[in-house]
Amino acid sequence: MLDEIDIKILDKLQRSGRTKRNDLATEVGLSLPSVSERLKKLEESGIITGYFATVDYKKLGKDITAFIFVTVDSSKHYAAFLDHANHLDDILECHAITGEGSHLLKIRTRNTESLEKLLAKIQAWNGVVSTRTNLVLSTSKETMQVRVGVEK
CATH class of the missing domain: 1.10.10 (Arc Repressor Mutant, subunit A)
Structure with a gap:
């Protein structure tokens, strides 16, 4: 505690x-x-999992941020999908979700050409039925900080 x-x-x-x-x-x-x-x-205890630097992705040449909703057809492809997603550098986050799609990926990539190549790669993975991509136009808040409080 x-x-x-x-x-x-x-x-x-x-x-x-x-x-x-x-x-x-x-x-x-x-x-x-x-x-x-x-x-x-x-x-x-796993509460602190690491120490990280906050970087400006645009200054590193990663001009595109997008969220990709992915539908994987069945649980038999789940482990392989996660393995693929966890090994691509442009994929920053991979979440299993409810609602439209089965997974949500947050990606950062150089430009629309590299985004197109990334999408083609994802769409070729076994079990991927569909993808829907939303491009980020601007970001007003992005943080990894979580407010911590004492439970009463």
Whole structure:
């Protein structure tokens, strides 16, 4: 169970993953060894799964962001579909969904030509019945931060 100090640590690290342990200790009012032990426990419990840099995809040449709804015909193709999706660099997220389609992919790619090639690749996978692609025109909010609170 998380306490207020764990929540403060998680909040700070979500805003700035490069925060030094001694700065965290000062901010939450604990010793450096105490903060280190808390971080170790948060990592071992799977609450903290990694530390990441936030990048500007456009500056990396990835000008297209899109969401692709994919319909896979049966559960016998499910594992192979996930394996394919998990091994393509342009696919950032893969979700099993309800509603239209069976999966939702978030992709980032260079341009419409690379998007077309990616779609052709996905449509050729065994079990893929259909795809529907929505291009992102602009993004007003994109975050990996989750507000953490103490359950009462």
